[in-house]
Amino acid sequence: MQRVFSGIQPTGTPQLGNYLGAIRNWVALQQRYDCVFCLVDLHAITVSRTPAQLRGDTLTQAACLLASGIDPEKHILYNQSAVSAHTRLAWIFNCVTRLGWLNRMTQFKEKAGKDRENHSAGLYIYPSLMAADIHAFKATLVPVGDDQRQHLELANDIGEKFNHDYGVAFFPHIEGLIPAEAARVMSLRDGTKKMSKSDISAQSRIELTDSADEIRLKIRRAKTDSDPIPATITELAERPEALNLLSIHAAIVEEKLENVVAHFSGQGFGHVKSALSDALIEKIVPIGDEARRLMHDEAYLVTILRQGAEKARAIAEPIVDEAEKIVGFIR
Ligand code: AQP
Numbered sequence: 659m660q661r662v663f664s665g666i667q668p669t670g671t672p673q674l675g676n677y678l679g680a681i682r683n684w685v686a687l688q689q690r691y692d693c694v695f696c697l698v699d700l701h702a703i704t705v706s707r708t709p710a711q712l713r714g715d716t717l718t719q720a721a722c723l724l725a726s727g728i729d730p731e732k733h734i735l736y737n738q739s740a741v742s743a744h745t746r747l748a749w750i751f752n753c754v755t756r757l758g759w760l761n762r763m764t765q766f767k768e769k770a771g772k773d774r775e776n777h778s779a780g781l782y783i784y785p786s787l788m789a790a791d792i793h794a795f796k797a798t799l800v801p802v803g804d805d806q807r808q809h810l811e812l813a814n815d816i817g818e819k820f821n822h823d824y825g826v827a828f829f830p831h832i833e834g835l836i837p838a839e840a841a842r843v844m845s846l847r848d849g850t851k852k853m854s855k856s857d858i859s860a861q862s863r864i865e866l867t868d869s870a871d872e873i874r875l876k877i878r879r880a881k882t883d884s885d886p887i888p889a890t891i892t893e894l895a896e897r898p899e900a901l902n903l904l905s906i907h908a909a910i911v912e913e914k915l916e917n918v919v920a921h922f923s924g925q926g927f928g929h930v931k932s933a934l935s936d937a938l939i940e941k942i943v944p945i946g947d948e949a950r951r952l953m954h955d956e957a958y959l960v961t962i963l964r965q966g967a968e969k970a971r972a973i974a975e976p977i978v979d980e981a982e983k984i985v986g987f988i989r
Contacts, residue, residue: 662691662835663797665698665738665788668715669705670855672722673863674942675843678909679803683837685727687801693733694795694970695723697963700738700745700787704780705769705856718949720959722866725948734973736966738791743974747790748783750985754820755786759812765805789813793829794974800834804841805852810834824984840909846880849898867946870939877903877935887922887930891915903927907934910941 664684666676687693697719702712716737728735738744760766763785770777780787788809792800793816800810810832817829845851845862853863861876868876881899888894894901904922907930908915922930952959983989 659692660799661795661797662687662693662799662801663696663792663795664694664801665696665701665791666719666723667698667702667855668712668719668737669702669707670715671718671865671867673843673853673855673865674906674938675803675840675853675863676855677726677866677942677945678840678843678906679805679837680801681723681726681728683801683835684723687799687835688727688729688733691799694797694973695728695733695735696791696970697723697735697737698788698791701784704778704784716963717956717959718867718953720963721949721952722945724952724959724962725945726866730962730966734966734969735962736970737963740963740967741794741970741974743794743971743978744787744790747794747978747981748787750981751786751790751793751816751820752783754816754823755783755789755812759815760785762808763812764808785809785812786816789816792832793817794978795970796830796977798830798832800832802834802836803843804836807834807836820981826984828981828984837909839912839915840905843906843909844898844902846876846902849881849900849902864938864942865946866942867949868942869946870943873938873942874935877931877938880931882927882931884926887919887925887927889920889923891919894919900927903930903934907937910934910937 664680666672666680672681684693684695697716699712699716720735723735724730760782766782769781789812792813802810814832821828843853845853845857847859847862855863857863861879864873864876880903882903883897883900894904904918905915908918
């Protein structure tokens with residue numbers, strides 16, 4: 659059976675983009691594949707985090723994933739730093755990856771901005787660790803949002819270069835599973851910017867633990883324009899905020915965007931926002947309620963992660979042992 663691997667950074671509370679771009683897909687894939695879901699705490703420290711933030715966010719993420727429907731009995735849920743196979747393979751991949759490849763990564767450019775010299779080396783080599791995360795499990799299916807497309811291509815380049823350099827067919831080809839609707843959910847304050855957990859404006863995102871009142875307020879305040887909804891998607895090309903809200907609505911009610919646009923055609927945003935708030939509250943609030951309940955039981959969450967790490971080690975360590983043997987390391 660093909661193996662699915664995917665991760666999420668404990669850098670805040672999961673937001674609607676994480677849910678629609680990744681988590682919801684993870685839950686569905688559990689029916690068909692062996693799945694490994696990882697809280698990528700090693701990735702999270704590529705930007706500055708206090709120990710309390712990192713620990714708190716890791717537990718919050720675990721609670722939100724369980725509340726969303728991740729099954730830790732049948733599948734694997736753990737935190738990355740508990741499985742040393744990730745960093746062992748990442749070092750080998752750092753020596754396979756070419757600087758020119760990393761220089762092309764748009765996420766580094768976006769996150770580092772103009773102040774590149776002051777960012778961590780970890781942020782720069784992040785894609786090489788991500789390639790190791792996937793290849794350490796020989797996973798072939800990786801459900802992610804559209805923002806990770808370039809990193810997945812690089813993970814394939816790295817796996818192929820390793821195979822080529824050492825004359826083996828060791829790492830398999832990876833296929834990204836990117837959803838058709840809302841693969842890139844945009845900020846509620848700026849339709850040209852990705853919705854992010856770490857955006858300084860809490861108004862820019864819906865978090866999975868938001869209350870019904872918070873969801874309603876954030877959607878009411880979401881940036882839009884005063885024009886009515888057009889008849890077709892192509893007429894939304896120059897209206898990023900309008901397109902974003904309609905795309906979120908389409909994804910949350912699991913309807914095609916063109917049908918949603920046709921449904922609201924001619925109406926103003928007051929109507930769309932009210933329908934969108936209702937749909938979001940119906941889907942998101944039960945997840946938040948369950949996550950809050952789980953967050954009261956820290957010992958339970960830690961046990962789930964420990965058990966997951968044990969199962970993850972049993973898969974990844976023999977694969978990375980083999981990769982090290984191929985490289986020529988003596989054991
Ligand atoms: N806005 C988004 N729309 C669709 N998918 C998204 N994802 C993230 N944002 C959106 C997908 O969620 C998964 C987990 O993401 P991550 O935590 O590993 O890192 P990220 O992509 O950098 O997410 P954030 O929320 O923007 O985190 P911060 O603020 O820490 O940088 C991935 O599959 C991602 O594609």
